[in-house]
Amino acid sequence: MAxxxxxxxxxxxxxxxxxxxxxxxxxxxxxxxxxxxxGKPMPADDAESLRNYMHVQDxxxxxxxxxxxxxxxxxxxxxxxLERIAYELAEDLAAENVRYAEIxxxxxxxxxxxxxxxxxxxxxxxxxxxxxxxxxxxxxIIICGIRNxxxxxxxxxxxxxxxxxxRGVVAFDLAGAEYNYPxxxxxxxxxTVINKNMAAxxxxxxxxxxxxxxxxxxxxxxxxxxHGTRLFEDPDLMRFMNDFRIPIxxxxxxxxxxxxxxxxxxxxxxxxxxYGLVLSLNTDNRLMSATTVTEEYWRAHQxxxxxxxxxxxxxxxxxxxxxxxRPHKFEMLARVQEEIDSLSAELVAA
Numbered sequence: 001m002a003x004x005x006x007x008x009x010x011x012x013x014x015x016x017x018x019x020x021x022x023x024x025x026x027x028x029x030x031x032x033x034x035x036x037x038x039g040k041p042m043p044a045d046d047a048e049s050l051r052n053y054m055h056v057q058d059x060x061x062x063x064x065x066x067x068x069x070x071x072x073x074x075x076x077x078x079x080x081x082l083e084r085i086a087y088e089l090a091e092d093l094a095a096e097n098v099r100y101a102e103i104x105x106x107x108x109x110x111x112x113x114x115x116x117x118x119x120x121x122x123x124x125x126x127x128x129x130x131x132x133x134x135x136x137x138x139x140x141i142i143i144c145g146i147r148n149x150x151x152x153x154x155x156x157x158x159x160x161x162x163x164x165x166x167r168g169v170v171a172f173d174l175a176g177a178e179y180n181y182p183x184x185x186x187x188x189x190x191x192t193v194i195n196k197n198m199a200a201x202x203x204x205x206x207x208x209x210x211x212x213x214x215x216x217x218x219x220x221x222x223x224x225x226x227h228g229t230r231l232f233e234d235p236d237l238m239r240f241m242n243d244f245r246i247p248i249x250x251x252x253x254x255x256x257x258x259x260x261x262x263x264x265x266x267x268x269x270x271x272x273x274x275y276g277l278v279l280s281l282n283t284d285n286r287l288m289s290a291t292t293v294t295e296e297y298w299r300a301h302q303x304x305x306x307x308x309x310x311x312x313x314x315x316x317x318x319x320x321x322x323x324x325x326r327p328h329k330f331e332m333l334a335r336v337q338e339e340i341d342s343l344s345a346e347l348v349a350a
Contacts, residue, residue, distance in 0.1 A: 003308040003347050010297040010311065012343060014099045014336045016318035017282055017293050019201075019226055019249035021175075022082075022105035022124065023072045024285025025089050028054065034075035034084075043071065055290040062207035062258040063177050068288055077113035079123040086124035090131030090139050092286070096294045099336060100322055103128070104142035104173055107160060108153060117160055125168040138332065140170040140323065142201065145189055147174055147181035154189035162196045170323040171199040173226065174216075178207040183215040190220040199223045199323040201249065206260050210234035217246065224321060227251060229260040232268045242277050247321035251284035252299050253291045264303035273310065280318035308347075312340055 003009075028050040035042045044050040054072075059065040075081055086103065093101050107120035121141065128139040143161045145154035154174070161172045172193040174183055183202055190200050202216035206227035213231055216222040217240075225231075228248035231238050241248070250269055254260075261267045272279055281296045283289060297314075300306040306314070319336050322329055 005298075005301045005306075005308050005311065007294060007298050009308070009347075010301075011096055011294045013297070013312065013315055014097055014339045015293050015297070015315050016280060016322060017093055017098050017101040018224070018247075018280050018318060018321060019251055019282035019284055020089070020093075020101060020103055021285050022086060022089060022103050023069055023076055023109065024288050025092075025283070026072050026075075026085055026287055027088055027092070028287070030085065030088060031072065031075055034081050038075060038078070038081075040074045051287075051290070054287050056257050056288045059257055060259060062179075062260070065254070065258045065288065066177065072287070073109050073112070076110050077115060079115060079119050082110060082120065082123035083127040086127030087131045088127075089286075090128055090137050091135055093293070094131070094135035094137040096292055098137060098293055100138045100319060100324075100332060102140045102142050102170060102323060104144050104175070106144040106146050106157065106175065108146070108149070108157060117156075118163075121160065121164055121169065125164075128168070141168055142171045142173050142323070143169055144173040144175040145186055147176040147178060147183070147186070147203075149176075151186050151188060154186040155192060158189035158192040161193055161198065165196060165198055171201055171223075173200070174202045174220070175226075176203075178203060178212060183212065184219040187219045190222075194221050201226055201323075203227055205230040206255070207258065210237055213237060213241075217241075222246075223323070224249060227255065227260065228272075229255050229268065232271060238272075238275065238277070242275060245278050247278040247280060247317070248272065249282050249321075250279055250296075251282050251289075252296055252303075253289045254284035257289060264299055267304065269300060270304045270306075273306075273314070278317050278321060279314055280321055281314055312344075316340070 028047040110120040145157045200222045201224040202222040203226040204216040205213040209230045210233040224247045226249045
């Protein structure tokens with residue numbers, strides 16, 4: 001029996017969020033309150049106007065998409081703000097039945113006001129720990145290096161990642177402007193992390209071609225790929241990723257916004273799924289992309305024809321792709337599968 005896909009049904013589906021930026025997912029109301037507290041200017045005086053301003057609808061590329069982050073970062077320079085923002089993001093995710101989330105950001109960008117790097121990690125971890133207690137969502141942090149910063153900065157952030165191993169940080173990432181900033185320049189940072197038996201994911205194939213993905217995999221030993229939008233340009237590399245089951249963190253809406261693809265309909269998600277690649281659906285930035293995890297699933301259905309069974313498959317792949325110790329992952333997968341089976345039984349009986 002074909003099950004009708006609705007937003008409400010997708011809202012009820014247990015989901016994982018593996019690619020969401022802390023500094024791209026603030027509540028506008030919180031931004032205004034923090035701006036008033038810290039004396040920071042905002043481009044709008046009310047939450048709705050600020051939400052509309054922060055929604056990127058006019059970017060011509062990734063670099064222009066990233067410009068608004070200076071606004072959110074201006075109110076993310078204290079421990080209290082970071083703890084609150086992390087807590088609220090986890091609360092918002094839990095409210096749409098996200099059971100597990102890996103939240104990423106670059107602590108160096110939150111230390112511009114003098115906050116110690118360790119506190120830029122401890123504060124979000126405190127917020128996430130409170131959210132786990134209050135809402136039952138499991139969370140972890142991914143620390144990001146920045147492509148257009150010096151490799152030495154990435155090494156410092158890699159050291160920070162290692163220092164928080166098994167303390168809430170699960171992986172290292174490389175984000176930021178992709179074109180002209182190759183991942184291989186930062187390979188020493190990734191060696192630091194990998195040498196300590198930690199995971200890595202890298203933004204690649206978003207604003208540059210499949211060569212960027214190749215570098216992420218073969219120079220930096222990434223365990224997952226963020227975006228991977230242009231992987232199809234290299235069929236041999238795509239076969240490699242399929243053979244070795246390397247997951248791709250798909251972010252449909254932001255890919256359209258940054259012009260990585262022209263339209264939702266032209267996104268290679270359908271091609272990747274039919275090929276057999278390991279995939280997850282993610283928001284990237286809830287604020288700048290004006291989206292939710294549920295909405296990303298809905299757009300996969302609406303524009304690319306994904307059925308309920310296929311979306312359930314993607315949801316399960318997301319949990320399987322989590323940077324989580326294997327016994328804990330199996331426990332989570334068992335709970336998720338039980339919830340999906342219960343939901344499916346309810347749909348069949350209706």
